[in-house]
Amino acid sequence: MSEFQDHRFSIAPMMDWTDRHCRVLHRTLSGRALLYTEMLTTGAILHGDRTRLLAYDAVEHPVALQLGGSDPADLVAAARIGQAEGYDEINLNVGCPSDRVQSGRFGACLMREPGLVAECMAAMGGAVKVPVTVKCRIGVDDQEPEESLFELVDLCAKAGVTNFIVHARKALLKGLSPKENRDVPPLDYALVHRLKRERPELTISINGGIGSLDEALDQLQVMDGVMLGRAAYHTPGILGQVDRRVFGVGEDVDAVQAVELYRGYVAGELAKGTHLAAMTRHMLGLFHGLPGARTWRRILTVEGVKSGAGLEVIDAALAAVSQARSGAQDERRLGGLEAGEAA
16 A cells, blocks of 8 residues: 555546556656546445456555445445555545436435435444545535535544545536536535635545646645546646646656656556557547647557557657657747847
8 A cells, every 4th residue: 555645636536537547647647646446336346347347556556446335334345345455545436426326326416315425434434444535526406515515524524534525516417417517517616615614624625627737736725635537637748747736746747758657557568468549548638738749649549449559559659749849849949040030
């Protein structure tokens, strides 16, 4: 397990996105960010392919296991398995709004059952030695967030929970898709700030709509931690500044360095039979906003899915980026000379 665990900056668990390959890529960019698995249901862990579902690389630490479920006994069993596998934290999802999650009585619909959530957290907290935490919304449907959020947090705090990650939106379970629930309900940062202000003894992280490190640093003026989701996934290059700007340690890691660091992991996984595209799909946004970004995405997308694709695809894409960067530098130098001559 990790020797340190700091919630100042974390990367949100995202279904079908933050798999083990994604997490290794993110770790090449930041050594300190707290990583989370995709949400795994207790049923999948207890009755499914546990080895595959819980697999992770040692480099990922600190890494938390996020669970989906509402049966205390099943959550205890899954939490114990997660602890035995070496996860640094067990997190309960009380925020996912998908139909499948609702039908299984877990995720955001549990905002309506704060007593049950607290019971689940007390059971897990008594069963494992690693921290147990909650990720929640501020409410669902017709709930009043001022009441639903504080009730959930207070009951869980009485059950021994000290760490909460709050997605600062309601989840509208009736009428909105999971995708719409990430954008349509308005953000209420002020309410989450108030929660921290009125519950200073708790560790409160904020999530939802935070699109840059500048915004994250602004939130850290009043919050204990910030969790980034889509911004971290679609523009992972920004994570290369996290250790320096958020934690005050180390030097920035640029996209090229991240590719070079990730390359060794990719080589090892290819030797095990993992398809290249399963790993490169998480790299598409690495050069976002930089010269060659479009060519980088095109090569990885088109060539990476072909049978037998290997490291040569990454190398070709990186060479194209290097060529585009050189061309951009030449244009800037030429532009500077022309400006000097005109002056």
